[in-house]
Each structure stands twice: as structure tokens, then as C-alpha cells.
Amino acid sequence: MRIGFDARAAFLDPDRGFGRFTRALAEALLQVVPGEVVVFVPHGFLVPPPWYLRAASIVQLVRPRRGAFLVDAPAWAFTLRRHRVDVLHLPTWGVPCGLGVPVVATFYDATPFRFASPRRRWQRRRARLMIRSIARATLVHAISRHAASELLDVVPIADTRVSVVPLGVDGAFTPAPAPMTPRHALFVGGGDPHKNLDLALAVWAHPAAIALPPLVVAGAAAADPRLQGLVQAGVARPVPHPGDSELVGLYREALALLVPSRNEGFGLPALEAMACGCPVVAARAGALPEVCGNAAILLDPDDPAAWRAAIAGLAADPARRAALA
Missing domain, CATH: 3.40.50.2000 (Glycogen Phosphorylase B;)
Known part of the structure; x- marks a missing residue:
């Protein structure tokens, strides 16, 4: 099986939680199923060398861009015709229409529906649009029971298509070898x-x-x-x-x-x-x-x-x- 994985968030938003999750998941996939993952990355960023050794291919995308999934849906469809995959995992930024392959999407929260966050109104509208687009996914990965509940409140999707899989912690996060004085x-x-x-x-x-x-x-x-x-x-x-x-x-x-x-x-x-x-x-x-x-x-x-x-x-x-x- 060839798995397509959209890893753009790992490079475009490396400091945010979903960007760090995307990087960790990409690295885990490449270790678990080496040679079977087509990794999509943004053009112009340095890709870790081990990714080239383990991926079926690394595809650098000029388009589609982050957050422009509506206008870039045709570009995604064109990309997937050139780089065929059996399933595509989109961990961020919604699900464009017309992809032509089964899609797994990750859902984080429905904050833009409940709070004035992000601050700019146009950003909230775009975020709500992307969240609603998750209804196109074949399967949705919700990161908590709370996230799944929020998803079902705002997106018309059957609960049988939603799977709750909590996030984990990288092995680098461990206690200090000896007690430390709080600073x-x-x-x-x-x-x-x-x-x-x-x-x-x-x-x-x-x-x-x-x-x-x-x-x-x-x-x-x-x-x-x-x-x-x-x-x-x-x-x-x-x-x-x-x-x-x-x-x-x-x-x-x-x-x-x-x-x-x-x-x-x-x-x-x-x-x-x-x-x-x-x-x-x-x-x-x-x-x-x-x-x-x-x-x-x-x-x-x-x-x-x-x-x-x-x-x-x-x-x-x-x-x-x-x-x-």
C-alpha cells in the first residue's frame, strides 16, 4: 500500500502543536512502513536526510499552499495523478474536494466556532470552512473524546467515521536525572x-x-x-x-x-x-x-x-x- 502523507505543517508551523505532531507522525510512518510512504513537503525547505532513505518518494509542492485548499483543490488532484497513492493522510488544513482517493483527516478542535480565535474575522471564516470540509474525509482521527464531540457538533458526519486516538509524547520528554530547583x-x-x-x-x-x-x-x-x-x-x-x-x-x-x-x-x-x-x-x-x-x-x-x-x-x-x- 502506498500512503500519501501531507507533511507541510512540520515545516511551515514547526513550533505549533499540530506542526510538531505532523513531524512526529511522518517520522513514525517512515520507520513503521519504510518504502511505502509518499511524503508531500513544501518547496524550498530542508528535508531531514533520513526521510529520503525511508520514503517511497519526497514530493516538494509549490502548490497547494497552506490554508488555500479551495483554490488549490485542482493542484492537489493533479499532484495525486502524478504521484499515485492508495490513501492520503491530511493532518491539517481540511480536505479539498475531488481528490479521488480515500482520505484520513486529523481533527483538533472547533475553537473557531466557539471563540473569537483566531483574532481576524477572515481567518476564523477560513478555519470554519476547513473544519466543515472534513466531512469529505473517509475516516477522521480525533485527538480526544472532547475533539470528537466538538466535531460531531459542527460537522455533518457519522460517528462511525470518527476514531479517537489520543496524542503521545516523544521519547525525549523525560524527567531530570536528579531533582532540580524550580526556576x-x-x-x-x-x-x-x-x-x-x-x-x-x-x-x-x-x-x-x-x-x-x-x-x-x-x-x-x-x-x-x-x-x-x-x-x-x-x-x-x-x-x-x-x-x-x-x-x-x-x-x-x-x-x-x-x-x-x-x-x-x-x-x-x-x-x-x-x-x-x-x-x-x-x-x-x-x-x-x-x-x-x-x-x-x-x-x-x-x-x-x-x-x-x-x-x-x-x-x-x-x-x-x-x-x-
């Missing part, structure tokens, strides 16, 4: 409104934050201009593009990972933090209770005082922190 609290994620960076900013902008460790903001949210005031005050530090090895170090040295999102289809940073022995303080929202269970402190995503108290409590109680690690 910071950590926020990992993008800058979209539903990620709720506002809550972390409110916690550290409060005068009582003087007793808290500094806040490290890693990922796309590090570019948020509102963070600069806290950086200038010496209570926050941005880390814009952390690789996996740097993320492991940040998790291991953190007092806790903060995940205040108002919605998550999964919440991969929470699982990565737990794998590194880092306590998690997460919102009681989206898939986070499903993913974290009773291994995290779950709080209202709109109650900064409760989050400030939880962080201060972990700083003052090493035994509590060790129990959550």
Missing part, C-alpha cells in the same frame, strides 16, 4: 485568544506576584507585545522558538506548567510536562480534564486569584509539588 513558571503555546495568555499576564501583573518565580513564555505567545511590560519589570522572559531539547529543559526547571486555555482539543504541553516531571496547573475546560485527569490542579480559566494562589502554594509546598510531578 520559573512556564507557559507554552500560541498567541491565539483562546490560549488565554491574558490570565498569566494578569497573575504576574499583580503586586503579589513579587513572591512568585518569574514567568517564562515559550512559543508563538512569546511575541505578544503585552509581555514586554513584564519583561522590563524583570518578572517574565520570552522564549520564541524552543526546540524539543530546550523545551525539555524548561519543563524540568519549572515550578509548574500553566495551561489556562479556554478550549483545547488535547493540550499536548500538559502531557509533555508530566512526562518531564513538571506539575501542571490547567484550566477546567476543553479536553484538559480528560488529558490531565487527577494528575493536575484544575482551575477556572477566568479566576487569576485562584491561579496565583495555586502557584504560590506549589512554591511553598515542595511535597505537594513532588506529588504532582
Whole structure:
């Protein structure tokens, strides 16, 4: 069987959760079924040399482009006529029409239907259109039970075509060999409104934050201009593009990972933090209770005082922190 795999997100969005998932899944497929995967990558990016050794072929695409699946549907169809596959896995950006092969699509969440996220209205409209296009898929991979429920709420698709397969954690995410002294609290994620960076900013902008460790903001949210005031005050530090090895170090040295999102289809940073022995303080929202269970402190995503108290409590109680690690 020849499997087509759209790996563009691994190169175009390497810092975002779905981009990292796409890269990990591509590498896993190439190891499990070497010689049977046709990998589609964006033109002009450096492809890891081992991919060439294990793939049936590496196809560099000038078109279709990210997020332009409507106008690029004919380009996809043309590409698939030249590079025949028996099934195509599209882990991001919807399912164009007229592909002519069975399609497996990955679904993350329905945030654009529930929140003003992304911020720009045209981006939300495009995202909703791509989500609705998933109805064309032969089979949908939902990354959590919560994601599957959201999908069935917004897309007319039979539940028999939806399979829940939770995400996993790369083997690089492991606890420190010896206990480490916490140096910071950590926020990992993008800058979209539903990620709720506002809550972390409110916690550290409060005068009582003087007793808290500094806040490290890693990922796309590090570019948020509102963070600069806290950086200038010496209570926050941005880390814009952390690789996996740097993320492991940040998790291991953190007092806790903060995940205040108002919605998550999964919440991969929470699982990565737990794998590194880092306590998690997460919102009681989206898939986070499903993913974290009773291994995290779950709080209202709109109650900064409760989050400030939880962080201060972990700083003052090493035994509590060790129990959550």
C-alpha cells in the first residue's frame, strides 16, 4: 500500500502543536512502513536526510499552499495523478474536494466556532470552512473524546467515521536525572485568544506576584507585545522558538506548567510536562480534564486569584509539588 502523507505543517508551523505532531507522525510512518510512504513537503525547505532513505518518494509542492485548499483543490488532484497513492493522510488544513482517493483527516478542535480565535474575522471564516470540509474525509482521527464531540457538533458526519486516538509524547520528554530547583513558571503555546495568555499576564501583573518565580513564555505567545511590560519589570522572559531539547529543559526547571486555555482539543504541553516531571496547573475546560485527569490542579480559566494562589502554594509546598510531578 502506498500512503500519501501531507507533511507541510512540520515545516511551515514547526513550533505549533499540530506542526510538531505532523513531524512526529511522518517520522513514525517512515520507520513503521519504510518504502511505502509518499511524503508531500513544501518547496524550498530542508528535508531531514533520513526521510529520503525511508520514503517511497519526497514530493516538494509549490502548490497547494497552506490554508488555500479551495483554490488549490485542482493542484492537489493533479499532484495525486502524478504521484499515485492508495490513501492520503491530511493532518491539517481540511480536505479539498475531488481528490479521488480515500482520505484520513486529523481533527483538533472547533475553537473557531466557539471563540473569537483566531483574532481576524477572515481567518476564523477560513478555519470554519476547513473544519466543515472534513466531512469529505473517509475516516477522521480525533485527538480526544472532547475533539470528537466538538466535531460531531459542527460537522455533518457519522460517528462511525470518527476514531479517537489520543496524542503521545516523544521519547525525549523525560524527567531530570536528579531533582532540580524550580526556576520559573512556564507557559507554552500560541498567541491565539483562546490560549488565554491574558490570565498569566494578569497573575504576574499583580503586586503579589513579587513572591512568585518569574514567568517564562515559550512559543508563538512569546511575541505578544503585552509581555514586554513584564519583561522590563524583570518578572517574565520570552522564549520564541524552543526546540524539543530546550523545551525539555524548561519543563524540568519549572515550578509548574500553566495551561489556562479556554478550549483545547488535547493540550499536548500538559502531557509533555508530566512526562518531564513538571506539575501542571490547567484550566477546567476543553479536553484538559480528560488529558490531565487527577494528575493536575484544575482551575477556572477566568479566576487569576485562584491561579496565583495555586502557584504560590506549589512554591511553598515542595511535597505537594513532588506529588504532582
